[in-house]
Amino acid sequence: MSASCCPPATSTARGIRTIALAGNPNSGKTTLFNALTGMRAQTANYPGTTVERRVGRFEDSEIIDLPGLYDLEALSEEERIAARVITAKPDAVIIVADALNLSRSLFLTSQILEHGVPVVMALNMMDLAEEAGLKIDAGKLAQELGCPVIPIVARSGRGLDDLRAAIRRPAVATPATTCGACNDCRFKTRYAWTDAIAGRVMHHQSVTTHKLTERLDHVLTHPVIGVMAFVAVMLGVFFLIFQMATIPMDLIDGLFSQAGAWVAQHLPANDLRELLVQGVIGGVGGMLVFLPQICILFFCLALLEDTGYLARAAFVMDRLMRHVGLPGNSFVPLLSAHACAIPAIMATRVIEDKRDRLMTIMVLPLISCSARIPVYSMLAALLFADSAWKAAVVFTGAYLLGVLAALVVSFALKRTILRGESRPLVLELPSYKLPSLRTAVLMTMDRAWVFIKNAGTVILAISIILWALATYPKSEPPREAVALQEQAAKLTGAEAQELQKQADRLIGRSALENSVAGRVGRWIEPVLQPLGFDWQIGIGIISSFAAREVVVSTLAVVYGVGEDVAEENPDSLYDSLRKAERTDGTKVFTTATCVSLLVFYVLAMQCLATQAVTRRETNSWKWPVFQLLYMTVLAYGAALVTFQVLRAFGVT
């Protein structure tokens, strides 16, 4: 525990004081929290809920960042939790008040004061208030409220020393003034009280919003231009995600394959080495490779939120999204899902209403993520080897199918298990301001850590399990391979190497065929046959559960191309796949099978890491199970219809 000496003994037995940080949304609460606690914040959920609880250390105290709220007596989950924290009598409450909107801040303040907890008011955004010609007498306000009032600018750090000193003083006088019992309309009475106080301490009561905000909003909240601006902003973010992420992604990829090669060289050839190289190093690399995209996405979102733009995006998209029963702020997660469903599900925290949030989480994995791109590339090449534009049509079709499925499913959910209207929009549009890099960096690090802790461990575990399934039980190398090896032993140079490689491919293929994964592939073949898939594709589908793109390298192994060849020269893989035949001599990858497989991969839930994040964000196993079931049924049904219809029309 803390060994700090200066502040006097505190009320709790543990020696750690609990301080709650409360305030309206957009009052600069998070900036102040970061300034007071530095980089030491920890994020978790309130037990049994999906509301995030941020806790940081300030000297010998623990600061809890409460959810942003307007009203302690309201019914939403966040407000109930905040009220619970305050009724539990923390050692102190810091109220972050927006100097530009004192009257509203006082509304919440009066409710907190009534709980009889020691309060310190941090009067934030004093610089903006001064700019707007507003003079607030902090001393007089402190007298009126009966608690210390410290004018601060959380962004620049002005007044923070005074605030720290005020927090250190353990016994804060319990406030004398409260608004009194409220009779008919609690809002009216309370606001009469706040207006009276604001009138006494402020010199210029009516505040005009920022001129810049007004001018920008004229354009950015326009029903047509606003939507276009939003599309442009999101395109910019995507460009950054896909362009800038490639460099660190290649770097991570290279680093891990080098680490794998190093281990392969320095350890004796046994199962432990294979486990380390393919299961552990491959798994960690496969997980970290997503990190750059996730970091860039959350960095951009944090900056956009901090400028105030994200609220406008939700505003303009609201009308369009309502038609399918989703709120306007579900649009950012839906777009983010094109990079990866995991950060998208994490980004649904901006959606306040539980039902709206669940609905968004349920449909997010239908959006084509970047792990599907290698699969689409392979199938597009198999379908139309000769024509780039036809391949482009395949891609566009796959993406559109994903979006369409998400819209149709949310429409269906709205009428069945998630009945009811989405919560109507009531959203403050804060004044535009320059974003804080520090807040964005902290937010990005926080999200990256959540990803590694939740999704990462699952991805690692799955890669190890799938490695084992594809390795055991071991089988004897096939006779042809042994013959090739013997032949190679007699030769030297390039010829011997070539023979050895051929032998390795045969061994790899037969090992996979005889492993548990191979047996399961054969076992589920009757189920997959109506979709036009054979047991080798079945193995590919099973291996996809670690990450969808793994299917490409798995198919390379089962069709005897060799994993390394497929990576260096995808055309040779596509050639082999095109030539692959079933036991009856017909081709495996007919047009009907390819289209059916494409539809399956667009719609199927094949990412257990996403399921782990769904579990975390919904705080229940029910929803990930439902997600897996409905998407599997949907993918199976759609692929079945596709294959059977194409075959009926004679497309082979």
Next chain:
Amino acid sequence: MNRRLDELPSGAHAVVHKIDSADAALHRLMAMGLCVGREVQVVRHGNPLILRLLGARVGISSRVARHVIVEQRA
């Protein structure tokens, strides 16, 4: 003359006369300062629309605004 908040044109000032719903969304608005007898301004008419409430700008659905009866000021 009393009108519904969602009927007011952009730029109109009004005083809240009555709120005829106890919906959670209206509670939120009331906590933000929309109360009977208090002033409100429509910044942008439409669905959703933008209000000025106690110096802050608030975007709300017309579904919510329709429950707020106001008296328009000249």
